[in-house]
Amino acid sequence: IAATQPSTNWHLKENARDHHTSKFSSKELIVRRGQAFVLSFNGTEQPEQNLTFIAETGPKPSKLTKTQATFGISSTVSKDSWSAVVQSTSSNSVSISISTPPNAVIGRYKLSVQSTSSGSSSSASLGTFVLLFNPWSSGDDVFMPNKAECEEYVLEEFGIIFAGNKNHISSFGWNFGQFQEDIINICLSMLDRSLRYRQDPVTDVSHRNDPKYLGRVLSAMVNANDDQGVVLGNWSGNYEGGKSPSSWTGSGEILQNWKKSGFRPVRYGQCWVFAAVLTTVLRCLGIPTRTITNFSSAHDADGNLRVDEFYDAAGNHLDRAADSIWNFHVWNESWFSRSDLGPSYSGWQVLDATPQEESGGIYQCGPASRNAIKEGDVELDYDCPFVFAEVNADCMYWNYDTATGKKTLIFSQSTIIGQFISTKAVGRDARVDVTNDYKYEEGSRKERDIFKKARKKLGLEDKFDPTAPTPQEIDQKPDISGKFKVAGPLEVGKDLNLILVLANLQSDAKTVHVNMTAWSTVYTRRPVHEIWKDSISVTLSPEEEKQFPIKIPYTEYQQQLTTDNTIEVTALCHVEGGIQVLVQRDITLDNPTIDIQVLGEARVNKEVDVEVTFTNPIDTEVTDCVMQVEGNDLLRGILEIDIPPLKAGEKSSTKFKLFPFETGPKHLLVKFSCDKFANIKTFKMVNVID
Numbered sequence: 001i002a003a004t005q006p007s008t009n010w011h012l013k014e015n016a017r018d019h020h021t022s023k024f025s026s027k028e029l030i031v032r033r034g035q036a037f038v039l040s041f042n043g044t045e046q047p048e049q050n051l052t053f054i055a056e057t058g059p060k061p062s063k064l065t066k067t068q069a070t071f072g073i074s075s076t077v078s079k080d081s082w083s084a085v086v087q088s089t090s091s092n093s094v095s096i097s098i099s100t101p102p103n104a105v106i107g108r109y110k111l112s113v114q115s116t117s118s119g120s121s122s123s124a125s126l127g128t129f130v131l132l133f134n135p136w137s138s139g140d141d142v143f144m145p146n147k148a149e150c151e152e153y154v155l156e157e158f159g160i161i162f163a164g165n166k167n168h169i170s171s172f173g174w175n176f177g178q179f180q181e182d183i184i185n186i187c188l189s190m191l192d193r194s195l196r197y198r199q200d201p202v203t204d205v206s207h208r209n210d211p212k213y214l215g216r217v218l219s220a221m222v223n224a225n226d227d228q229g230v231v232l233g234n235w236s237g238n239y240e241g242g243k244s245p246s247s248w249t250g251s252g253e254i255l256q257n258w259k260k261s262g263f264r265p266v267r268y269g270q271c272w273v274f275a276a277v278l279t280t281v282l283r284c285l286g287i288p289t290r291t292i293t294n295f296s297s298a299h300d301a302d303g304n305l306r307v308d309e310f311y312d313a314a315g316n317h318l319d320r321a322a323d324s325i326w327n328f329h330v331w332n333e334s335w336f337s338r339s340d341l342g343p344s345y346s347g348w349q350v351l352d353a354t355p356q357e358e359s360g361g362i363y364q365c366g367p368a369s370r371n372a373i374k375e376g377d378v379e380l381d382y383d384c385p386f387v388f389a390e391v392n393a394d395c396m397y398w399n400y401d402t403a404t405g406k407k408t409l410i411f412s413q414s415t416i417i418g419q420f421i422s423t424k425a426v427g428r429d430a431r432v433d434v435t436n437d438y439k440y441e442e443g444s445r446k447e448r449d450i451f452k453k454a455r456k457k458l459g460l461e462d463k464f465d466p467t468a469p470t471p472q473e474i475d476q477k478p479d480i481s482g483k484f485k486v487a488g489p490l491e492v493g494k495d496l497n498l499i500l501v502l503a504n505l506q507s508d509a510k511t512v513h514v515n516m517t518a519w520s521t522v523y524t525r526r527p528v529h530e531i532w533k534d535s536i537s538v539t540l541s542p543e544e545e546k547q548f549p550i551k552i553p554y555t556e557y558q559q560q561l562t563t564d565n566t567i568e569v570t571a572l573c574h575v576e577g578g579i580q581v582l583v584q585r586d587i588t589l590d591n592p593t594i595d596i597q598v599l600g601e602a603r604v605n606k607e608v609d610v611e612v613t614f615t616n617p618i619d620t621e622v623t624d625c626v627m628q629v630e631g632n633d634l635l636r637g638i639l640e641i642d643i644p645p646l647k648a649g650e651k652s653s654t655k656f657k658l659f660p661f662e663t664g665p666k667h668l669l670v671k672f673s674c675d676k677f678a679n680i681k682t683f684k685m686v687n688v689i690d
Helices: 012-018 147-155 183-192 195-199 201-206 211-221 251-260 271-285 370-375 384-392 445-457 471-475
Strands: 029-032 036-042 051-056 068-072 083-089 093-099 107-117 120-132 158-165 168-175 231-233 266-269 289-299 306-311 324-336 347-351 394-400 407-413 419-424 431-433 480-486 496-504 510-521 527-540 545-552 566-575 581-588 594-599 608-615 625-630 639-643 651-658 664-673 680-688
Touching: 012 029, 012 036, 029 036, 036 083, 036 120, 051 093, 068 083, 107 183, 147 271, 147 289, 158 271, 158 289, 158 324, 158 419, 158 581, 168 251, 168 581, 168 664, 168 680, 183 211, 183 251, 183 271, 195 201, 211 271, 211 324, 211 347, 231 271, 251 266, 251 271, 266 271, 271 289, 271 324, 289 384, 306 324, 324 384, 347 370, 370 384, 384 445, 407 471, 407 581, 480 566, 480 581, 496 510, 496 527, 496 566, 496 581, 527 545, 594 664, 594 680, 608 625, 608 664, 625 651, 639 651
Parallel strands: 029 120, 231 266, 306 394
Antiparallel strands: 036 093, 051 068, 051 107, 083 093, 107 120, 158 168, 289 324, 289 419, 324 347, 394 407, 419 431, 480 496, 496 545, 510 527, 510 566, 566 581, 594 608, 608 651, 625 639, 625 664, 664 680
């Protein structure tokens, strides 16, 4: 006899509170593994001892692949298997506490119940629920003992991403939005669209209990390469046919667009977009994750722990090497244990979804144990040599003769890569420096020993490298030194004033021919447009220092600037009778500021006015002004406001209303764009009270 369809009460509120899943905007039960949840249902007339539950996930559930569990009622909770304990019964309904093992496969489960009486059995579906990783449970691979860190790295929807360059660190807010409507479903469909799932769905689903497996798979899925993943990268400086990478302010819009378009890659992203989307997906699934910014980040394409840069005789930075040094690069760290490597390699793991180099034939990177990077254990899984190089590579600067193809070493540097490695502080809007977690102090004996150890493990110590400079080239000493000093504000809309300082290090006079260039670049330091060039010849008396002022007017660079607001200035100094000296500086210009004022107290379920002001700092009119506003729990969706053109020096003031629906500290993100300034961003913390 078939039982009547039971009606299930999932106790959504109580379970969500106990499982730290209250922030999800879902009508479906979402719980974490390794912890009990309660449900009650009616329609079973049988004594509960005769009930058997079946939980199944994936396309072909089976006990063998740990994607199916069958369990009856027991008197006590089992620690490492699925179990059910009766909480209470009434005449026609029963309340059950179901416990899941801390290493259960995560994903969407179907739950059904079978009841047996006098030889005949009937089964009925109770519905579906979603099971996630549980950093609050000590048995879970992602267990994080510090509760404040769990709050930040799993439950916090607002992030700060650091950018700019090593001389000038800037930051902007980001709305991770991992609990926004439908994001959980999009994250689960990402798993089902991965190459691993397409090749072998049964095996793929059976590995979904393992954070290192999922981290690696998702690092591939966030970029569009190989698998029609979420975001298409573009570093050209031309973003026609899509949105410029610096225009995004949150992951929600990107993930929603991906789904809406029938899962076609969203155009366009650069490193922080890939990292922010991966943060959203991993936090959503319950893996503690944060974004990390590395300044002067090496992209070592050929795996020799060395980055080569080439300049022509005129001082132009040539875009001819596969290697590069980015002003900054953003990747992720996720927190989980490494049973494959041993306890000393557990903790923070580096994942990088930016498509830079292939690993195992596709664009994915990590998880690389941060401890392994620090200790130079580059042979360990996964992709440690690439990450080690990002923070440790040596740099070689070469003069390249475009006519003959001959290259001459200008100088080499072993201390400039991997600086000010940064992440947002726990529970506050500040920067924390984690450089010492990636390497021993730059220039210390220990740091050089680790570098040698890594070279040795990669077989680079014993191998003759014909592209490497000779010891004589490395040891040559220049006759002069040079540097660019900033002499004025670094702001879009203002002239750029620099001073080239040249000093004669010798006790005899030197004649120097200097070729100078300035190019607009992308943040990866890829040159896009020439802005300015000049050359001078100077004579420096013994030990003399001379200063040469340089002025690049706003009118000269305004048309050429990329949305990254970056300019690379170089001076290649040809010293008569001596070796060449390269003086180089990367400059990031600040956008003008916008100001946010909340007019009154922000109270839950009450309107509050916000005023945003912007003053046009340049002496021409700006047009096509538009403002975009978003903020979880403060307003639904993204608000767009068109603003009339602003004359030179004119101030605009724009008001709009917020309607907060949750208490606590919330963040409002505002972006202003016009024809002369791209994507001016700011954020404000709004404390919502009852």
